[in-house]
Amino acid sequence: MALLERHLAFIEALREAGVPVSLAEDLDSVVAVEQVGLGDRETLRAGLAATLLKRQTHRGLFDAIFDLYFPALVGSGWRGGPLDGSEPAPPADAAPERGADDALAELRQAMADALADGDQDAIRLLVREAVEQYGAMPGRGEGLSSWSSYNTVQQLSLDGLVLRVARALMEGSDDRDPRSEEVSMLTAANRVASLQRQVEADVRRRIAEEKDPDHVARTTLRPSLDQLPFLNARRDDLEELRRQIYPLARRLATRLAREQHARRRGPLDFRRTIRASMATGGVPITTHHRPRRPHRTELVVLCDVSGSVANFASFTLLLVYALREQFTKVRAFTFVDDIREVTDDFVPGADPAETMLRLAESARHASRWGRTNYGRALSRFVEDHPDAVGPRTSLLVLGDARSNYSDPGLEVLRELVATARHAWWLNPEHRRQWGTGDSAAPEYAEMIDMVECRNLTQLSEFVHDLV
């Protein structure tokens, strides 16, 4: 592939992955490449990122695609053998009598050491080595062989690796000022997670070499965090999503405050206007206005916390709570088949991680028979908390509306919606799936505004409209 073609394919791949690149930015990037040259790969990456990227959430995608189209090396690369074309001498430690288990143990030890030292160069080499040894999936014919990050990661057994790294970190630290266990584990887990990402990137590179980068970009890249569906999130994604919730809430809150401020143009403040007109010789050039009273409502959240939607529920609850300044009062209830109030679990200024833990705890209490039953939960809610929903209340239901073919309790919900001032239902499933299997979504949607809410972007849009 010629350089320009490769560049264009790279931009095409970015667009396809959801990074908006305008023609102007495309042109800028070409000029940038011309200016920084192709000599240094990281400089090239920085130059392209500066011109093409406009949002930090796209950075992961950008890096992955960059690695596909501008790979760091081809195949296994040069391993330090002589460059004069002669047969490279086999490395001394690869003696044939050594068993495969020994080799693996040695690789894992080397990896643990490198991770504990934070030695990026060594880690890069070891990742390459690991993928080459354990990631290859030989195919039957030409073009059928492939590479697997799953196999590699399985062989390395990362959980054990985390422990080892943590132990090495604790031992290696200063005697007088040792690192605590918790902190070491955290550091180790972070480093191993980044190792896993490197393995995945290397596997993508290998596949891209054999098939072609366009194919890999289309099939194996994960969407950026704000587009990632809650229900498909992996463990480290969840961690990252959780980190995003707090800033997201703050961002939304400032935006809302500002918009309300802009709309808030109450009656004329005569005194201030006259005062200000002194400067312009008594001509009231700028008028001043009294602020308008903020309009606030109560919010009641009903949240399905059964296993299938638990992730989604806790995020949304946290976000709603972070925005509680926008409401005079917020009450939250969780249910599986029985209902439980969790309002007290949200302490202002509390640590989000602990709140999540307590929420997970409450999920256990919300279940008496252990199967999601919307009908029973709704009627229990009306019985136990008849005062919760009133004419000033906004009602928010979070759940996938999958009630195990039991009575959906449509009448109860209809009454609740009629009582409340506004009512919405957030459904974490794709609109396509509503009504399939045991989903009662279409029935509910007839009496309540049901909104699809699968990722951070949709969630923030919804919360913005809500307030």
Place this chain on the structure above:
Amino acid sequence: MTWFDSPADATERLHGAGYLADDATATTVFLAGRLEKPLLVEGPAGVGKTELAKAVARATGAELVRLQCYEGLDEARALYEWNYKKQLLRIQATSDDQAWEQTHDEIFTDEFLLTRPLLGAILREEPTVLLIDEVDKTDVEVEGLLLEVLSDFQVTIPELGTVAAVRRPFVVLTSNASRELSEAVKRRCLFLHLDYPDAEREREIVTSHVPEAAERLTRQLVDLVGTLRELDLKKAPSISESVDWARTLVALEVADLDQHAVERTLGVVLKHSSDQTKAVAALRNHHAGTRPGAPRRR
């Protein structure tokens, strides 16, 4: 004028100006100068976004013009304003025999124009670095104002016509991303996300700001700050807070960052009480076991 000759030149000159830039930063700064495009710098608070603009000004010997954005910033405070008082005086001082048309023309001239940072930066003939700080704090309408300045380096004043830049300033916009900027602004800018530096670079930064801190203390401090950033805190400590911490410790004549010293001064780096509780708990776990004497309670 050319601002920087190459990424390496940018690194070197920024370093000379007291700013330790990593490769990505240096490359982006170089490109912003070369392509004559505004540079949008985003990132958490206190990682040196504003400092970068100041450093570019110092490194290139340019004057820094700063527009601090805030909620309610308007045209009159960002671009230009007519000097009403002076105009009124001029009208009152007119003798009876002068025609109104003439007076009317005279009161809308350069003489009665008060330039504000944006117009000022464009009018300057010497090299200028224009810093538009915390652009995410403004209302959306202000972005419209910025667009003309950012893409064409010109300002249109209805009564006077269009004023184009004599010499294009080096424009840096900073943002904490508390609001998503409009696509139109982003498209006109180069983008740089500044993040917390790695331990090595942070040590250099702290040392360059607080040279009197002992090397051992700096290392302990930077390690500890790194650890704090890994904990899940509401507001992770920034670079400026590490520097402040180093200053505090030097002022208190603390030579060794032990548990007691940490707990006493933690308020310098962590500004939320839930964060402090969490950090103290995480750091104490181990300290309590290895150190004789009962653990201190706050």
